[in-house]
Amino acid sequence: DVKVTQSSRYLVKRTGEKVFLECVQDMDHENMFWYRQDPGLGLRLIYFSYDVKMKEKGDIPEGYSVSREKKERFSLILESASTNQTSMYLCASSRDRAYEQYFGPGTRLTVT
């Protein structure tokens, strides 16, 4: 079974803090993705990576950065957390961009 894990299920941070969300997959997938999911807005792509050290902006990259130093690990960084970044963050991986994605359990981030 494909397994995608995320470092935290729930996280509470203060405005202005730097926040790291980590994602690890064990299926040797080339592609990894970070989404946020908000009620009524569905899944919105923040960043994705198609290879180690490679990244591309998604639809809503502002306020976020990413790091992929190893194939299995993809990190999302909130440089200075703001209250409008309170959301559910989902990591996913896939063998190819045109194939199905496997999701981690999600991190519910609250910024106060």
Added chain:
Amino acid sequence: QKEVEQNSGPLSVPEGAIASLNCTYSDRGSQSFFWYRQYSGKSPELIMFIYSNGDKEDGRFTAQLNKASQYVSLLIRDSQPSDSATYLCAVINTGGFKTIFGAGTRLFVKA
């Protein structure tokens, strides 16, 4: 116009009925289509994919694709309360570089 559109619901059906979930997409060159199920508080999981026009069946689930009408649907036969979830339609755009998700349809199956 949204790239992938779904009725947000909720769609309510009685146990044992057929649930029909619909999705339209705007990119005529899209090639791959997926249905994900997401239980409340959980992450999405793939339940069906379809690439060719027509029907594809897997157990109680049937995916239907009509590329001319830019329409994909998911039928759930003999609906069970455990099918109550949000169903996300996902489409791979032209060139295969991006997956676009719909906002999802909430399904409620009444026992």
